[in-house]
Amino acid sequence: MTLMLIVFFLLLFANVPIAFAIGIAGFFFFMTTSDLANMVAVQQFATGTQSFPLLAVPFFVLAGHILNVSGITSRLIKFSNLLTGHLTGGLAHVSIVLSTMLGGISGSATADAAVQSRILTEDMVKRGYSKGFSIGVIGISSLITSTIPPSIGLILYGFIGGVSIGDLFIAGIVPGILMCFTLMFTTFIVSKKRGYDEDFVFQKPSFAEVLISFKECIWALLFPVILLVGIRFGIFSASEGGAVAVVYALLVGKFIYKDLSWKNFKKAVIDAVEDNSMIMLIIASASIFSYVIAFENLPRSFSEFLTDLTSSPTLVLLLILLIVFIAGLFMEATANTLLLTPIFLPIAEQAGVDPVHFGILMIVLITLGGMTPPLGVTMFAVCSITKTSVAQFTKGAYPFLFAVLLLILIMAFFPQIVLFLPETFSGA
Template sequence: MIWATVLFFILLFLNMPVAFAIGIAGLVFFMTTPDLPSFLIVQQMATGTQSFPLLAVPFFVLAGHILNASGITYRLLRFANLLTRHLVGGLAHASIALTTMMGGISGSATADAAMQSRILTNDMLQRGYSKGYSVGIISVSSLITAALPPSIGLILYGFIGGVSISKLFLAGIIPGLLMAVILMAASYLVAKKEGYDQTQEFEKPSLLEVLKGLKDCIWAILFPIILIVGIRFGIFSASEGGAVAVVYATLIGFVVYRELNWTKLKSVITDAVSDTSMIMLIISAAGILGYIFSYENLPRFASDFITGITEQPTLLLFIVLLFVFLVGLFIEATAVMLLMTPLFLPVVIEIGYDPVAFGIIMVILVTMGGMTPPVGVTMFAVSSITKTSIAEYTKGSLPFLGAIIVLIVLLVIFPQISLYLPNLLLE
């Protein structure tokens, strides 16, 4: 086990793709454990992907790509800019508002941040915002997509931990909206301090302008509402909701907005297959680790070790989350979710903390690792697109990362924030 673990981290630091690092380390473990037949490694890789809830992943990934190709993104951006143009730091608020509305569409923080950095950064720089502030708020605000349905992270957590995905979808709504409010407050304070958008050259939008803007993008805003209502009233499950999302997105693209054509659809399907393949390959490799964890009884070892530090439940939870965050600084979010959930979810349940509330916190925290040095995927994406140095990005993003940490502390201390909607609608 020790040699396999050492090899795994060596391969990671050599920049080998996570799925291959897991698979090779798992193979070494099986080869060095005499009483384990080698065919089990193939069996566990296949078994790891054979689950009905996982059908939601390719469906929601495809639906997000179709909706983005349907012209919805630019309609939402115009509406977000309309609502926030008169505020101090207006374009930063527009980015946050756009992410909140896009959260029910893309399901991916990195995809959302990359898209916004392409279409918003130049405008923000022309308005006098610093590059660090601009890319920092675009990157960190994309974290909202981790909480709002149909978050891919929530689907994976629910699949690995055996937690209701429907409850997780509902539980993420209030924390996602709170995240938007906290980030807007932080962006306002920084903009006020740095003197961004102080002239207030834009007027507050009239009711007529708001209604007109809402009409233009109503089909995008209806998407997550239809999803939640359908799950709540048992019309379809969370996994089946993915198929509904694909049909909905296709109809909007071809019939309503008429911006989707067969050439775009072909490109969209290619991108969706690529994204899904990457996720499923990691899940398949994680099936090997799941078996190794069970064989070595690592969940029990982790539980005994952490509970031996202190018996105070809240402190234990913070220790678990700190460990998860530190791992997330070096490993891609999907892999962290698949590695850490089977290790720490039993510990969390043992201390009496709700697994749904923990899932929301864990998904937010793990995704945040992608926005921080040294190897954050989202950080590298926006920095590369905008040609921003890591030092400048880090300085600009710190106030917003601090705001997210405040939110995480609140969610840990008051799990009722996350559990309110699941308890109200599904009990």
């Protein structure tokens, strides 16, 4: 087990793609132990993706790409700008509101940040915002997609941990909205302090303009609502909901927005295949790793270690979240979810932590790791697209990072913030 972890981290820091680093390290364990046949590793790799609930992932990824090529992003930007563009730090607020709405479409923080950094960064810099601040708010605000349905991270967590994906989707709504307001408040404070938009002439939109723009976006904004209602009331499962989402995206793109051409559809399919290939390869490789974790009884060892340190459920939760956050600094979110869920979820449940509550906190922290040095995938994406240094991004992002960490602590100490909605709906 120790040798496997050493091989894994050596490959990780050698910039080997995460799927291959996990897979090679897992195979290395089987080759160096006499307790398990090598064929078991091959079987785990082959069967790792053979699960009905996992069908939700490729379907939701495809649905998000179809809606994006159907012109929905430009409509949402216009609507976001009308809602918040007139505020101090207006374009930064636009980015945050856009992330909240795109979270119900893309399900991917990196995809959201990449789209926004291409579209908004130049305008933000022209308006007087520093480049670090501009890409910092774009990067951190994309974190909202980790909780707003259909979050890919929540689907994977629910699949690995045997937790209701419907409950996770409902539980993510309030944290997502709170994150939106927390980041907007931080944006307002920072913008006031730095004098952003002091010379900008604000033009508050009329109610009619907002209403017209809202009507243009209504079909995209209904997407997560239909999804939640369908799953919660048993109309379809999470996996079937992914297929419904694809059909819905096709109908909206072709017959309502009328922007879905054959060329755009082919681009959406190609992009979805590329994304899904990466995700499924990580899942298959992580299946070997997860098998080794179970074989070595790692969850029990970790549990005994943590309970020896403290018997307080709250402190156990905070220690787990600290480890999860540190892991997120070095590894990609999908891989972290697949590797850490089987280790820490049993410990959290043993400490009396609700699995839905723990799942929301864990996925937010893991995704946040992608927006921080040294190896944040989302951070590298926005820095690469905007040709900005990691130092600039870090300097611009730190106020938002601290604001999000404070919100996570509040949700950790007050679980009802997360559990209020799923408990309300389950009791209905």
